[in-house]
Amino acid sequence: MKALKERLFQFVTYLASLFTIICMLAIIYGIFREGLPLFRVVNLKQFIFTNNWYPTHAEPAFGALALIAGSLAVTLGALLIAVPLGLGSAIFISEIANSKLREVIKPIIELLAGIPSVVYGLFGMAFLAPLVRQWFNLDTGLNVFSASIILGVMIVPIISSLSEDALSSVPTNIREASMALGATRSETIFKAVVPAARNGILCSVLLGFGRAVGETMVVLMVAGGAANIPTSIFDPTRPITSTIAAEMGETVVGDLHYQSLFALAILLFLITLATNLIAELVFSNRRHS
Amino acid sequence: MRGRKLKNTFSTAILGFALLVTALFLITFLVHMFYKGSMVLNWEFLTSVPRNSMTEGGIWPALVGTFLLTVLAVGCALPLGIMTAIWLTHYGKPAWLISILRVAINSLAGTPSIIFGLFGMAVFVNMIGMDVSALAGGLTLAILALPVIINNTEEAIRTVPHEFTEASLALGATTRQTITRVVLPTALPNILTGAILSIGRVAGETAPIMFTAATFYSRKLPSSLTDEVMALPYHIYALMTEGTHPEKQVPIAYGTALVLLLMVLLVSATAIYLRYLFRRKKQW
């Protein structure tokens, strides 16, 4: 009887674990099943490299180049903002702030991380975008610029907390050695500590990239709606995620347009998967160095 | 040497500046949201239903909907996640299966939320036939919350000192008894903190529920899990993008956003405070 209870308990935990694996497989299966059929009709090269996104035309075209460019534009823009802010904050917290300050700042950054993306989107749409429109005399404030700012601030906590982890796990004797050689504090930081933590920092940037490229609500509400390749930062654009979200409601289950959105999802999934794999590789490398 | 000292001061200033800019943005953001949102926020706003095609009235159905989705999602994900974490830490065999599980957990954790939404739509709504419903949305959100809970619970379990496990086994307890009588109770505060944080996460998600559960126009409350529901995050989005009367609806969006923000901040703050309390009370 007792042995039965043991077996049962173990089995239940085993089932739960299997279920988790099944969830992952189901998601992969789900999007591939709905999305792959598109490529019977559309050439893969065409899909990725042509700028021709007209899914609702009589003769629909599915060239997603503009969407991919849009995703890259806002993501890179976001990183341009988030990396200096996030890394700078991380260095300050880890190397300069005293422990009392640290205990106050860290939870605040953690709180920032918990703000729902749709609320950021509202802020971008109703407050920032009109301001941007005014300041720069544009037709619309919903563009790459505004979206990058909001997206950037959104991923600051990721970069900041992971970089801070990496920095604080640099052994103290590195700092001591540097100071003992007569280096100033900032020299120690930038020439000794940060290089030692570079893998962890790189990892944080990669994960920030993954998060930004996968973000939907902010870009849906703030990046504008035009499926064009952005030629200036003040152009509106439509990244992959907002395309999926915006057009899904217009499709019929199983038709070509529907499949194309799932195909975009496959692309998005592969991008984030690759990013995460690279990040993990970088992360495990750091332990060996 | 003076040049280097100058550089030192300058660099320190720049770093502090980075933090300051971040802090400033946060403050601007919060102040703005509170200001705009509090203009509509009152008891009636919270407890009444929307009227006049969403230009007046309150957000009560959205509150109920969010509550329903959150309870369903965390209610499913918490036991599953805890059980998975237990398997990982106590029973995990063989090694290749553990690796696959870890890949699955990390992949789920890194999957963009819109993909969860698509999956939920394709499988729960269409394939299984649940239709757009609280059930479909809740289950979709559960899968989203699962990796968060697993990782948090695993870490909580690993912080339980090995000595307790040793003592328990030496007294003749089985692995199961050791887990249920010693490990889980000791790890419980941390597990709880993680569960609370996942509540905040789930309540704020829009993309997973866009096609699986949420609706804009519903003046009646959900009577069962098979009904569509309104939800706070979706309401904000819909008001801003589908609304036909922006002058009236943007303020409502702000009000809803403030409610959502307060909820999430309260939840996060509770969790962080609890974690601080537990760490201080910790006797080992």
Added chain:
Amino acid sequence: MVKPQLQTRKLNLWFGKNHVLHDVDLSVHSQKVTAMIGPSGCGKSTLLRCFNRMNDLIPETRITGDVLLGDEDIYKNGSDVSRIRAAVGMVFQKPNPFPKSIFNNVAYGLQIQGKIRRSELEERVEQSLKAAWLWEEVKDRLNQSAMSLSGGQQQRLCIARALANRPKVLLLDEPTSALDPQSTAKVEELCMELKKSVTILIVTHNVAQAGRISDYTAFMYLGDLVEFDKTDKMFTVPADKRTEAYLTGVFG
């Protein structure tokens, strides 16, 4: 001849490729205190842990030979490990009470064995605390957390917790090395009292301690059981040169 309470016959143990115990034949006599001494790494703690199969917890452990508790081969296929462990109590080097109340710590071993009447439970807890010489100090605060006790008290609590199972054997793994001299003395006295009802096997790196409290001593060196004899005899006329060297502090 009286049957030994614990016995090993040609016991060999490997951790992976490491051959840690070589052909150990040890007999532990009932209701006596047997001490195991030897330099760090000699295998005394490992040998101790063979008697309640705690080595099973270490991955890649392999054992050949017999380990007997009374007449029973505890490594026999299909033995119930939890039952064996309940019959053999263990006290660890660093006191490790559960983050539970004093009462629930002592009661733990009984509670896991199934339903037991509250009154009986309370009786057993009191008995065990008395046997560990802790009752007077804690009888008014049984519901307080065990972590509020001092180091010496915690260790006696751990002894009480082990005794609650009414084990035939008590294994002590350097039980006083983390304690102050006063608490150490108390625990040593306690051992001499407890041996009247329980067989005691104690690992210690303190040769003087072994001399003070044990009836028999086993000297181990690099995985071999070098010498085993009545303590008085071994400490005055050691049979092996290595034993003599260790006892006189040439190495240790």
